[in-house]
Amino acid sequence: MKDQRSRTLERQVRKHVPPELIPVLQAFLESVERSYGHYEQDRRLLMRAMEISSEELNAANARLQDNNEFLAGLHYGVSHDLKNQAINVNGMISMLRRDIGADRDRLLTTLTFLEKAGAQFERTVRDVLLVSHTEMHPHRSDLVPAGALRQMAEVDLGFRITGARAQLHWAIDDEAQLWPQEPFRTALSNLLSNGIKYHHPGRTPELWVTMRATACARDLCVRDNGRGIDLDRDGEKLFRMFERLSSGRDQEGSGVGLFVLKKLIKRAGGTITLDSTPDTGTTVHISIPR
């Protein structure tokens, strides 16, 4: 349907243009219209391509940022913890050499510190290797029944649970349901040992583990009655590499546990959230879609 404006235009064209040129003009207009159609199509394709490439660019950018953070963290671990411990081992050795003729007690003290330095060194090397192993290896997707995950956790942590007289309460909706092994085994061993390690000095450590399998996800919740974390102060440090929130000789590990766990869960497309109240306890939720 032509509107008023195009009818006026047509009248004017017919008035001023010689009749033999009208078909030529029509053909010309049609060809312009066709090219415009092509142009529109090309333009849309181009826009789409740009959208895709900017999505890809964003994704690549996010990956690069992740990698940068990872490298910065690893650099920190190596340059701070590892270097520190190498310096300590050397320091103890030079003291032993200097004091070789000194009294036995003094030598024994230095030897004890040398052993400590060596053990810290080994632990950091192990953690650095664990972190880079997690980074370099594609994630495994094997599935195991929920009941097997519980058994593995109890075996992995057996001596710690009895050592701390900790009480574990399991609530598993279906022991036969299949769960992705790698992220959940790491999660259980990590969260349970954290719950025991950072227990409240005034009470028996208790841990409640809930495992629920739904049609679309696997949900794990680990709650403890430990000393809790001040999230306002330390919240952003929680999942950083080589970050420990509290000192003390009873705290083993160089601070890679939650970092590695988050990495595994993210890789499986899942989420991890942590909630905590100082002096009351900590609750961690993990959900991985099927």
Added chain:
Amino acid sequence: MSTKKIDLVLLIDDNEVTNYYNSDLVRSLGIAHDVRSFTDPVHGLEFLTAQLAPGGSGWILLLCDIRMPGYTGFDLLTELEDRDLAETPRLVVCLLTSSNMVRDREELVKFPEVKAFLQKPLDRTLLDGLLAFFP
């Protein structure tokens, strides 16, 4: 070695092996009357605060680590500033670290009381250099 110019060397580092080594080094050089070390920075801070109480005397060298779990060397210096103790003339503040992080160096600008930023390991040469800050 020189006479004892420093009354108290206070070492704060979360690593007990580092404290053991550094205490021994300071003692063996005979530059201080007393050497104390703390693995818990908060305990160290309380001890230092008591030492700096009004009416006290004696030169103090604080050698403090930066990266400690839960409480950094910078947290400690901030708290010292809040207590109006950071600029005490008889206190010489030095940071001692094993990681030469740009981040840490940038942070230093905020703490003019820091006389030296030293890389571990602590040794005789570094300590000799620090003696220049004492009369």
